[in-house]
Amino acid sequence: MNLRKKIAYAGRHFTPTWRYGFNLKSTMAYLFDHTVANDEAARILSELNQNGIAISSVDKLLPDSSLFAEMCREVEQLEQAFADRLAEARMAANQDTESLKTFIFKLLGEVPVLDPQSVYARFALQQEILHIANSYFGMFTQLRYYNVWHTLASQSRARESQLWHRDREDHLILKLFVYFADVDEGAGPFTYAPGTHRKGAIKREPETFVEKGVQRWQDEKMIPIVPENKWIKALGKKGDIVFADTRGCHKGGLARTSDRLLYTCLFTSPTSQVSELFDRSKQFPIPADKSQAFALTRG
Template identity: 85%
Template sequence: MSLRQKIAYAGRHYTPTWKYGFNLKSTMAYLLDHTEPTGEAARILSELNQNGIAISSVDKLLPNSSLFGELCDQVDQLEHSFGPQLEEARLAANHDTESPKTFIFKLLGETPVLDPESVYARFALQPEILQIANAYFGMLTQLRYYNVWHTLASQSRARESQLWHRDREDHLILKLFVYFDDVDEGAGPFTYAPGTHRKGPIKQEPQTFIEKGVQRWQDEQMIPIVPADKWIQALGKKGDIVFADTRGCHKGGLARTKDRLLYTCLFTSPTSQVAELFNRPRHIPVPTDKTQAFALTRG
């Protein structure tokens, strides 16, 4: 890494330069005009700030929205149409530990097409959700990914995102996981070490090992940093929503006895360096709401 690259890297990982340098435009746009979250959205925001994770539900956060019902209908159809492929994927999940993440079947494909009119985009861009994302970052954020993950129960050793790690898309990251079925211990719940996000108090890093170029760590390496009885396991019911800053330490998807089916989406700052995760058509219909329109633009 050259000196210039090192300075740029440090700037991206230091809150004031990340926020008021790289992301000044979106920070100012947010400061000049935004709606503060209230009620359940405010509670989620406060827990996210404190712990890096907050769990809510469609009933609590979005009581007047019909989009979860629409999402469930679409996902039912996808599950039905992918029936045979899911059974093939189940075999691979148990035997092929070399290919990436064979334990997750992505119903919208590896690189989903960004379609603002789809229920997948409309769900993520609901005002309550966007208000939480923007307030957490303190700037206007962008929607960088959505998909539906069918995690396949398997007996293979824990690997990749089933082991503790931090995501690297940005300085702060916000992911949502919305459950289509109840998630118990056997369904490989998402698990989080509270306080290990950038806004949190825990700065000590666990001892790591490298798996396919990525730093990961086992439970024994996580325990000295955050004891196991403090870990937050996102067990839940159909319709529950997990909000997590996945820059903090987390793991999940080690399903042993039951598959897990969820919708996920990702928000970052506009200047996140992550590669494009959508297949982005050249022209997309842009919503009239300027916060939603900003969330869908790139750059």
């Protein structure tokens, strides 16, 4: 990185410039127009702020579980439709290829279409979820991605997101992982080093190596920063929801004995520099609800 780029990067990741410079409009809009939390959302927010991760469930957080039930039915159909391709992907996952994240089969494709009518968008745009995203950021956020990930059990060496890393999409990042089946140790649970997010108390950086342009590290480099007994492993049941600020140190998906099937979505600030992750070719009316309108609109 040259000096100009370094200064621009540092400015973007200095909380006051990120919030009151780059994201002033959505911060001010949110200040005058934010919603009130239910008790579970308040608990999630408090844990997210402190640890960078919080685990809840559809039943605890959402007043109506019918969207989750609808999503389960759609995912079951996708699984059946892609049965042959999943079998091929399973073979590839065991071949340790260097070029692709072969251990995850993305049921909505590599670049999913942003469609507010789809159950995947409607799930992310529920008031309780938008409330958590917007309150965590202290501004109106944008929905930047959703997909259904089928993580394939394999015996290949840990690589890419199976190794510790930080995501780079923004200064704060919020990802959700919603489980369609129980996740045990053998299904490669998402694992988080609490307190390593931007709001967290831990400022020391682990010693990293670079894999395909991304800094990653093995467990032994993480242990001196956050001891292993403090790591939060997102083991869980069908219907559990993991909220994580993936700017903090995390890894996951090293499934060894069983597959993992989950829905994921990503929220960032409006000015995140991440390249477009949706296919936005589908036209749709902007919702009347302000937080949904913000979440769906780019620029």
